């Protein structure tokens with residue numbers, strides 16, 4: 001029999017008072033007897049189960065691209081994209097070692113694909129987003145159509161869609177992968193299968209989804225069959241232009257600077273049902289007002305440099321760095337040059353569940 005205190009870490013046997021001690025001892029004996037029936041006393045863990053406010057068991061963290069890139073390139077010599085299936089270095093939360101999680105609901109990694117390589121076709125119920133960090137001209141194919149990727153592009157591979165990647169350019173390409181892996185694991189709703197061929201058949205000319213869905217128009221008789229966006233590449237050129245124009249149209253938001261969310265044009269919702277994606281511009285010298293929200297968020301620095309204070313830690317960052325802000329941690333960003341930040345979180349899920357909260361500190 002495993003002692004009760006060994007499996008229920010919150011149960012403390014420490015006691016100095018004799019009368020209390022006998023009470024505690026008999027409680028402890030009771031807990032041990034009911035544990036054999038797979039039962040436990042709620043009153044010993046109630047406060048941890050229902051905390052007065054979020055008490056995340058993960059921490060803020062920062063990945064400096066200058067430190068990361070040599071290892072990514074070294075991985076390129078260790079294994080091919082084909083053998084690896086996906087050659088990715090996982091960005092794992094330091095407080096969640098061994099879990100492949102950057103937050104309890106999100107996975108993040110940096111994927112390398114070298115000139116001439118193919119990452120073979122497969123599909124899975126986990127949805128993925130790509131945010132292009134470095135390189136030009138590699139492609140992703142999703143359900144019969146290719147898209148050529150450029151730095152700053154945001155590309156989605158929705159749940160259960162066939163996808164493969166290739167690099168016909170002359171330079172390595174690196175992107176940030178964001179997946180809802182931990183959420184799908186929580187639900188035990190994961191399915192996956194490999195394609196018959198490394199590269200799926202291309203049946204739709206490149207740019208077709210863009211023409212059908214990304215020009216403020218939709219095909220006249222088209223009805224959405226799923227929550228996922230019918231657009232699968234949101235190019236940086238357009239996002240950047242929108243942000244540049246906004247800086248001329250009015251003052252920045254105190255907490256966000258100029259911040260936009262990516263959208264499924266057919267629903268107004270997030271492009272991926274499980275992950276929200278955002279892009280924000282912070283003017284040179286701008287410091288955001290303290291802000292917190294319940295969605296733990298992963299950031300990719302697209303342009304500029306500065307620092308973020310997350311809780312009691314401060315990280316200096318620059319272009320191509322990544323960092324993570326835990327749920328309900330107070331964050332202040334300071335931009336020392338004009339900065340553009342991409343970010344993603346589980347916000348759409350929390351919103352659907354009426355859970356999402358923010359605290360703008362009165363601003």
Ligand code: 1HN
Pocket residue numbers: 086088109111119128163165177179181
């Ligand atoms: C995956 O399919 C990709 O398609 C990237 O590029 C990262 C991490 C875990 C499981 C599947 C991709 C992944 C992944």
